[in-house]
Amino acid sequence: NAGVTQTPKFQVLKTGQSMTLQCAQDMNHNSMYWYRQDPGMGLRLIYYSASEGTTDKGEVPNGYNVSRLNKREFSLRLESAAPSQTSVYFCASSIQGAQRNGYTFGSGTRLTVV
Amino acid sequence: QKEVEQNSGPLSVPEGAIASLNCTYSDRGSQSFFWYRQYSGKSPELIMFIYSNGDKEDGRFTAQLNKASQYVSLLIRDSQPSDSATYLCAASGAGSYQLTFGKGTKLSVIP
Numbered sequence: 001n002a003g004v005t006q007t008p009k010f011q012v013l014k015t016g017q018s019m020t021l022q023c024a025q026d027m028n029h030n031s032m033y034w035y036r037q038d039p040g041m042g043l044r045l046i047y048y049s050a051s052e053g054t055t056d057k058g059e060v061p062n063g064y065n066v067s068r069l070n071k072r073e074f075s076l077r078l079e080s081a082a083p084s085q086t087s088v089y090f091c092a093s094s095i096q097g098a099q100r101n102g103y104t105f106g107s108g109t110r111l112t113v114v
Numbered sequence: 115q116k117e118v119e120q121n122s123g124p125l126s127v128p129e130g131a132i133a134s135l136n137c138t139y140s141d142r143g144s145q146s147f148f149w150y151r152q153y154s155g156k157s158p159e160l161i162m163f164i165y166s167n168g169d170k171e172d173g174r175f176t177a178q179l180n181k182a183s184q185y186v187s188l189l190i191r192d193s194q195p196s197d198s199a200t201y202l203c204a205a206s207g208a209g210s211y212q213l214t215f216g217k218g219t220k221l222s223v224i225p
Contacts, residue, residue, distance in 0.1 A: 031211055042217035043202070050211050058212065090157055098206040098213045102148040105157040
């Protein structure tokens with residue numbers, strides 16, 4: 001049982017380049033999330049998908065887009081990367097919402113934008 | 115703005131002692147509270163959750179919640195060097211899809 005799988009694990013981009021971070025879960029969870037984690041800032045929600053077919057903005061959505069491809073997969077796209085988007089990105093999932101069970105996190109993607 | 119506050123530490127305790135980690139939250143509507151452990155370079159791992167006022171025990175871990183004071187704590191008994199990590203407190207409102215995280219407290223258990 002893999003849980004939440006993120007790819008890639010590491011990436012270096014040049015300013016202005018685009019890329020998509022992939023996330024898949026095999027726990028039959030309905031809700032999926034993208035967070036970024038920066039030193040001194042903690043975990044901040046970028047976007048989330050409450051269920052298949054829906055997406056909503058979180059605390060820091062600017063510069064990002066998401067796609068809930070199906071129940072298992074939730075991708076995060078950077079259209080034109082900026083150095084301020086250098087961060088560690090975590091995908092997470094939950095059965096339904098956050099209240100009862102919290103999240104299960106993926107292993108993270110460490111992104112550097114130069 | 116919903117906020118979850120934690121002392122960043124580092125908190126250093128000797129092996130075998132009790133480690134006490136504290137967290138306060140600003141949103142009185144928060145109903146569920148979570149403690150995650152994060153080792154350096156790894157992803158957060160859920161270790162405890164609590165919904166009701168009082169204590170909840172799971173092995174060496176005890177979570178405490180006081181909604182009147184908007185205060186959550188995590189006690190780790192018989193601390194081990196393997197407990198050395200950053201501990202993240204998180205809160206969620208009723209029916210919410212979002213967890214609001216504190217910035218974490220770094221715990222160091224000294225052998």
